[in-house]
Amino acid sequence: MAVTIKDVAKLANVAPSTVSRVIANNSRISEKTKQKVREAMNQLGYHPNFIARSLANQSTQVLGLVLPGSADKFFQNPFFPTVLRGLSEGAHEKQYALQMTTGQSDEEIYDGIVQMVQGGRVDGVVLLYSKVEDKVMMYLRERGFPFVMIGKPFKYSEEITHVDNDNYRATKGATDYLLNLGHQRIAFIGGDLNLVVTVERLLGYEKSLRDAGIELVNEYVIHEEFLQEGGKEAVKELMQLAQPPTAMVVADDLMALGVLNTLHEMEISVPDDISIVSFNNVLLSEMSRPPLTSVDINIFDLGYQAAKSLIQKIEDPKDPIKRIIVPHEMVERFSCSQYKDQDH
Incomplete structure (x- = not known):
């Protein structure tokens, strides 16, 4: 028989509601109690049912990712798998999953994001780019839906949380x-x-x-x-x-x-x-x-900070707008040399 919350509560000697709060990582539960409940969960092999949880608290624990273009081009460039690793780590720390939307055209990408948001499939969205003209960004902004951008917004940069380099x-x-x-x-x-x-x-x-x-x-x-x-x-x-x-x-x-x-x-x-x-x-x-x-440009960190900022925004809608600048540094190798005048 499947292990239930009640079994975990009994072993940890706490109320079932306390187990639920530990699963939700509620800040009101002490670290000591969290540790005790997690040990009981491990001992019994209990895994929370995230789907049931999301129905109960109207949250999906999923972040939507919007790529700048078609997926085949996306994966040709090593920038994106690296930024994805950062996003994945930032999401995983808070037990969020990632869902991507892609399309061959801007129109398809826009339709994908509308379905994602209106279908209640995600709690927030990361735009993995910043465009001069962007329907997706305008749509999310008008709906007041939580989102962050990797890159500096062309407009409304004071009103949008974004992670970027200088x-x-x-x-x-x-x-x-x-x-x-x-x-x-x-x-x-x-x-x-x-x-x-x-x-x-x-x-x-x-x-x-x-x-x-x-x-x-x-x-x-x-x-x-x-x-x-x-x-x-x-x-x-x-x-x-x-x-x-x-x-x-x-x-x-x-x-x-x-x-x-x-x-x-x-x-x-x-x-x-x-x-x-x-x-x-x-x-x-x-x-x-x-x-x-x-x-x-610390690509991994761009993704990690974006996921972290978005989750903070989802969990606290009053979280202030942030502009996070990830530092860059030049790595010197062997593709540059002193200018030699070829004409003399």
């Missing part, structure tokens, strides 16, 4: 690093301009050049998808210019891998002929040839 400062730092090596013809390969992270990084790159008194060359700024193909397309375009760049800031390691492979095919040496600074510092950056100098 992308402006990080990219200014990456560009300054190349300028200090003597490079002046520095290109920027960014992602989709509808993503706020791209806008912020572009502004940091521009500010660095401006401070150094270097004129911005429009042809040196290219936007592609955060995929290997994006990097390939961008570098082909840049190297065909009359004055190609001697250095590049690439907004993503997977794109940078596409850049490296294409330069290798073109017999252009990194870092002898061209220097590259990338972003994300995923395993790829260590394994590439040469290993990439990359800005570590």
